[in-house]
Amino acid sequence: MTVSDQGLVLSGKLALPEYAKPQPGNHPPLDFEGYKSTRLRHPKQPLVLLPQRLTEVTGPLLGDDVITMTDADLTTQKPGEPQGQRIIVFGQVRDSGGRPVPDTLIEIWQANAAGRYLHAREHHPAPIDPNFDGVGRCITDQGGRYRFITIQPGAYPWGNHYNAWRPAHIHLSLFGRAFTQRLVTQMYFPGDPLLKYDPIYNSVTDEKAKVRMISEFSLEDTQPEWALAYKFDIVLRGRNATVFEEPHA
Amino acid sequence: MSELLTPSQTVGPYFSMRLPWAGGPYVVPEGTEGAITIVGRLTDGAGDPIPDGLIETWQANPAGRFAHPDDPRGPVPWGDKAFRGFGRSETAHDGTFKIVTLKPGPVPDGAGGNQAPHIDVSVFSRGMLDRSVTRIYFSDEETANAADPVLAQVPAGRRATLLATPYDDGTATPGLYRFDIRMQGDQETVFFDM
Ligand SMILES: [Fe+2]
Numbered sequence: 509m510t511v512s513d514q515g516l517v518l519s520g521k522l523a524l525p526e527y528a529k530p531q532p533g534n535h536p537p538l539d540f541e542g543y544k545s546t547r548l549r550h551p552k553q554p555l556v557l558l559p560q561r562l563t564e565v566t567g568p569l570l571g572d573d574v575i576t577m578t579d580a581d582l583t584t585q586k587p588g589e590p591q592g593q594r595i596i597v598f599g600q601v602r603d604s605g606g607r608p609v610p611d612t613l614i615e616i617w618q619a620n621a622a623g624r625y626l627h628a629r630e631h632h633p634a635p636i637d638p639n640f641d642g643v644g645r646c647i648t649d650q651g652g653r654y655r656f657i658t659i660q661p662g663a664y665p666w667g668n669h670y671n672a673w674r675p676a677h678i679h680l681s682l683f684g685r686a687f688t689q690r691l692v693t694q695m696y697f698p699g700d701p702l703l704k705y706d707p708i709y710n711s712v713t714d715e716k717a718k719v720r721m722i723s724e725f726s727l728e729d730t731q732p733e734w735a736l737a738y739k740f741d742i743v744l745r746g747r748n749a750t751v752f753e754e755p756h757a
Numbered sequence: 758m759s760e761l762l763t764p765s766q767t768v769g770p771y772f773s774m775r776l777p778w779a780g781g782p783y784v785v786p787e788g789t790e791g792a793i794t795i796v797g798r799l800t801d802g803a804g805d806p807i808p809d810g811l812i813e814t815w816q817a818n819p820a821g822r823f824a825h826p827d828d829p830r831g832p833v834p835w836g837d838k839a840f841r842g843f844g845r846s847e848t849a850h851d852g853t854f855k856i857v858t859l860k861p862g863p864v865p866d867g868a869g870g871n872q873a874p875h876i877d878v879s880v881f882s883r884g885m886l887d888r889s890v891t892r893i894y895f896s897d898e899e900t901a902n903a904a905d906p907v908l909a910q911v912p913a914g915r916r917a918t919l920l921a922t923p924y925d926d927g928t929a930t931p932g933l934y935r936f937d938i939r940m941q942g943d944q945e946t947v948f949f950d951m
Contacts, residue, residue, distance in 0.1 A: 552941050566823040
């Protein structure tokens with residue numbers, strides 16, 4: 509028998525998917541000198557190898573029953589319209605083998621147009637927008653595609669070093685289909701002059717991987733008289749299949 | 758053909774993902790028959806609480822089955838939506854978190870044996886550029902733990918950091934366990950590379 513992508517049957521035996529490891533430099537190091545808060549918050553002992561078993565190759569499949577239409581449109585969640593430049597953020601979630609990841613939850617959160625988060629611990633002296641919570645969610649379609657309507661977030665200062673400003677960004681959280689595929693990342697905007705000074709963005713050492721975090725402006729998907737469009741494809745770990753033996757009685 | 762992955766970035770300090778399902782920390786509603794509660798504190802290398810952390814848990818049901826189509830024994834029927842197996846708890850100002858769930862059953866190791874009951878955990882926070890992954894085992898599963906292939910890979914002196922232990926906080930909460938997560942220090946929690 510051949511390996512089937514969904515059926516997971518390998519040589520007549522039950523099979524488990526196995527998710528490929530990221531290449532070195534693809535993800536940032538947990539200990540990164542330029543980002544001060546990593547110093548006391550990264551494991552110092554060597555990591556222990558965890559072979560992928562059932563718990564790691566399954567994962568929460570969330571949201572199908574709780575997502576509403578307005579969850580993906582951050583500009584219509586309140587009685588009034590938020591301030592700022594309306595944008596469309598769209599793209600495809602796929603795995604490193606090029607397969608779309610359907611039916612997966614994406615959560616986003618971001619600052620408002622003035623660079624202010626709606627959050628109790630946020631002290632940046634920029635205005636709160638009563639018409640913008642900055643939180644959205646949606647589920648990818650059968651082709652792994654997603655689409656949000658939101659507001660261009662502003663840059664904001666942070667205390668990492670003198671005159672530190674985060675480039676404009678949108679936080680994204682993805683589950684994929686397995687615990688192994690879980691990803692929290694940030695989407696940046698093309699041409700942002702702050703990118704070159706940002707230790708969080710620059711913590712990724714592989715240049716080609718790093719630019720995966722920059723969205724692409726799309727005039728084609730920009731809606732006349734209404735909103736600019738940015739395309740942001742997201743790539744999660746891809747999978748092969750391995751043999752699975754049931755417990756002996 | 759293998760594409761580069763979208764790199765991980767920190768959740769930052771301002772995540773406020775208001776997940777409506779299962780009430781976040783409540784994998785099962787409080788008061789569910791047989792429910793256990795796991796409480797703990799997330800601390801940094803100075804021993805200080807991490808007040809802006811996010812703890813997520815993923816686990817099998819008490820029969821050792823997953824609510825997922827890739828469980829090769831066949832998926833748990835979707836009628837079991839009441840138990841998705843996923844929990845999420847933000848840490849409080851004192852670094853504490855809480856998950857209310859059911860104790861998972863033993864899970865096949867895929868090579869003919871079983872793994873001891875366990876819960877996979879992701880730890881996120883400001884200052885973490887990627888998540889750290891650990892596992893919760895239970896100190897009252899001594900026999901199963903002794904045969905667990907993952908615990909066997911962990912240096913014996915560090916295994917205790919992976920054990921949730923029965924805990925009495927004075928409130929007489931039934932099925933209360935304690936599981937602290939220490940990012941660094943003498944008792945640094947064991948973290949895994951998947
Ligand atoms: Fe942010």
